[in-house]
Amino acid sequence: MARPRSEWRCSQCGHAAPKWLGRCPVCGEYGTFIEEAPSEAAAFGASAPPRTPIALGDVRVDPATRIRTGIDELDRVLGGGIVRGSVVLLAGEPGIGKSTLLLQAASRLAAQCRRVLYVCGEESAEQVRLRADRLGADGRVLLLPDAEVEGVVATAKAQAVDVLVVDSIQTLADPATPGLAGSVSQVRACAQSLVALAKASGVAVIMVGHVTKEGTVAGPRILEHVVDTVLSFEGDREHAYRVVRAAKNRFGSVSEVGVFEMTGTGLEPISDPSGLTLGQRAQDAPGTCVFPTVEGTRPMLVEVQALVTRTWLPAPRRHAVGVDLGRVHQMLAVLEGRTGVRFGEHDVYVSVVGGVRVSDPAVDLPLALALVSAREAVPLSGPLAAFGEVGLTGELRGVPHGAARAAECGRVGVKTLLAPDGAGTLAADGMSVVRVASLRSALAQAGLGNAG
Structure with missing residues (x-):
């Protein structure tokens, strides 16, 4: 051979x-x-013995299959808590707060008399204790400063833990697998060992994964394929606010988000992100518009800002933070082609305040209003909010969750809401809802009728 x-x-x-x-x-x-x-191949001609399948109707499901972490924003993203026997991957940039969030979750779980094993492969036991003292963590959390996956699995079984936290998967190593810790082969082998532990014993496993400079999970994509849930921890390390969103969830929605604020005593959940993002908003400044977005089932008001300045460069600058740059380019083209507002001799900067990333197509209308308001140096008329998808012909199209968007606007004191015709029934106490069918009519209702 x-x-x-x-x-x-x-x-x-x-x-x-x-x-x-x-x-x-x-x-x-x-x-x-x-x-x-x-890898060592199986002997030629060897065959495995047949297994006995189980009828789907005979599978028993434990009604208490979810374990609530005690952190409402994290439980929201997980779909109501951690499912027993599931594997969760929490990915994010170094220093964003992954270890802090998981140590807080482990502390809350230990306070519920759950057995939690915290594996710290990146830090010593003394370093984790110092952070735990700062966070006020529960002292019943079991700590294991080890980087060998076989020892981690054996300890989890011997201690009969309910939840296993691994920080991080890139630091674990399998002695039977060649390569250094963090390599493709090692990450694959360690992940498969943890998944086998979770499925065989019902232990809920949470592992930390770092991301590359491109924003993807470091190592092979096998991590994202073998786990049940992938949580993305987003935010600027220099900014106080963090957002946790689900990129994959076999036991819940992938549209929910959790909002946190980094403080001196850890991550604090934010139950009212709308009031937080609009608390310091300038009312009469040009180039700003309130946008009611919906993340999962949660409506949230964010502020879309635009700055348009004269440029002397052959190619004007286009920069966007918190919104897709391609959407900004598309809105600039629609504004020039359908309303006559010119941006060819101007630099354009767009930002969603608060460190929030918006992928909702309903951001088109508030983005267009902010751009024209900044271009003409004219503020929008009154406390105004807007949402709606703008087509390439300049028409406004309806988007889902119109009633939830309107209710959130009315709750925070918005006086006027611009909405497309196809947004369903909208109503809120003390707020006027104005229906608009085109981008040009929306500009006129916002006090920008002379633009272009």
Whole structure:
């Protein structure tokens, strides 16, 4: 028999090749291929014994299958709590607050008399204790400063824990697998060991994963495929606010978000993000518009700001924070082509205040109003909010959750709401709802009728 040959695998995307390559043909990264030893193949002709399948109707489901963490914003994103036997991946940039959030969750779970094992592969026990004292964490959390996955699995079984927290998966190593900790082979082997533990014993596993400079989870994408839930921890480290959103969830919605504020004593959940994001808003400043967005089932008001300045460069600058730059380019084109407002000689800067990222297509209308208001240096008339998707012909299209958006606007004291015709029945006490069918009519209702 021919001797099995080793293979080369990209440490960024997991692509395998029979020989070393300077540049990965899949992800385009240079110098990322690492040699892996061949795996031991099963004997030729060997066959596994047949298993006994289980009828779907005979599967018993524990009614108390979810474990609430005690942090409402985190439970909201998880779909009501951590499911027993599930594997959750919390991904985010270094220093964003992943360890702080999980230590707080472990403390709340321990306070409920749950057995929680916290594996700290990146920090010593003394470092975790110092952070725990600052957060006021419960002292019943079991701490394991170890980086060997076999020892972690054995300890979790011996201690009969309910929840296992691994910080982080990139620091664990499997002695039976070649490669350094954090390599493709090691991450794959350690993740599979933790998944096998969760499915066999019912332990809920939460693992931390770092992200690359491109914003993807470090290591192969096998992490995102084998886990049940992927939570993305977003926010600027220099900013106080953090957002946790679900990118994958087999047991709940992927549209829910949790909002936190980083304080000296840890992450504090924010139950009213609308009042927080609009608390310091300038009322009569041009280039700003309130937008009622909906994340999952939660309506939330954010402020869309725009700055338009004269430029002397051949190619004007276009910069966006919190909203897709392609959507900004599209709105600039629609405004020039359908309303006659020119931006070709101006730099354009757009920002969603508060560190929130908006992917809702209903941001088109408030974005257009903010751009024209900044271009003409004219503030919008009165406490006004707007939502609606703008088509390439300048028409306004209806979007879901119109009633929830209107109710949130009325709750915080918005006097006028611009909404498209197809947004359903909208009503709120003390607020006037103005229906608009086109972008040009929306500009006129907002006091920008002379634009262009």
